[in-house]
Amino acid sequence: MKQYFSIVPRQYKGEPPDGSIVQHVMKHAVEKAGLVKQATVHTLRHSFATHLPESGTDLRYIQELLGHSSVKTTMVYTHITPKATRKIVSPLDQLVNQQNNNSDHHQK
Numbered sequence: 001m002k003q004y005f006s007i008v009p010r011q012y013k014g015e016p017p018d019g020s021i022v023q024h025v026m027k028h029a030v031e032k033a034g035l036v037k038q039a040t041v042h043t044l045r046h047s048f049a050t051h052l053p054e055s056g057t058d059l060r061y062i063q064e065l066l067g068h069s070s071v072k073t074t075m076v077y078t079h080i081t082p083k084a085t086r087k088i089v090s091p092l093d094q095l096v097n098q099q100n101n102n103s104d105h106h107q108k
Contacts, residue, residue: 049077054084 022041031037045066052062063074089097 046077046079049074050079050081052089053078054081060101 010014026039026044034078048064049066051064052065053059059071059074059078066074066077068074070076
């Protein structure tokens with residue numbers, strides 16, 4: 001007998017969950033969380049794609065993960081967040097910081 005694997009009812013290990021069941025579980029979770037804003041499984045897909053660049057994942061990998069044939073489609077999914085923009089360091093700043101770190105080590 002196959003064994004159930006996940007929080008999605010009737011999903012067996014190694015088998016993809018039924019889409020309607022996933023939607024139902026998501027709807028229940030949104031209601032239980034008391035979210036006012038509408039959220040769907042598709043919302044999770046956008047959120048996933050938005051947060052990957054924040055952790056340094058290259059856009060081409062995100063494109064592959066989402067199954068997009070065009071990077072333009074992937075760019076629709078990925079949104080720029082303040083957290084991501086704070087991580088951007090210009091190449092000039094990197095050089096200056098590297099020079100400062102090297103001179104600090106030589107002075108010690």
